[in-house]
Ligand SMILES: [Zn+2]
Ligand SMILES: [Zn+2]
């Protein structure tokens with residue numbers, strides 16, 4: 001009985017924007033690709049190295065490995081009821097892509113996206129999602145689970161190579 005009450009109390013604690021993100025469990029997941037496009041996986045690694053990563057404009061041309069073309073539209077459902085919504089950034093969306101063998105499943109441009117947060121924090125590979133479902137999934141992570149985006153000077157999600165905090169537990173592109 002008392003255990004039950006404890007559980008209810010824990011799950012109803014409201015998450016404030018000041019709450020720190022969950023701890024970053026391990027970095028070993030960075031060295032094994034569970035299913036991202038090979039180039040997306042490499043790009044995520046490159047973005048953590050000084051001088052690494054593609055130029056901003058390159059995120060808008062098709063992937064040289066799988067022809068993926070990254071969209072930049074955020075579905076309205078992602079922002080609904082969330083005035084302080086956070087932008088996961090086009091770089092992060094690009095890094096999340098999965099090479100789709102069935103273009104019809106991936107929407108207009110064959111866009112299918114995996115989740116780096118589930119992979120890096122929980123070592124869980126979630127089923128690749130079309131953009132609308134991916135944003136709903138990200139909304140859960142940022143609005144409900146308490147994950148935080150690491151922001152650069154301009155307020156946008158920054159690449160890990162630009163973050164000066166050692167072992168920063170926030171989400172980078
Ligand atoms: Zn690709
Ligand atoms: Zn996830």
Ligand SMILES: [Zn+2]
Pocket residue numbers: 150151163164165168169170172
């Ligand atoms: Zn950071």
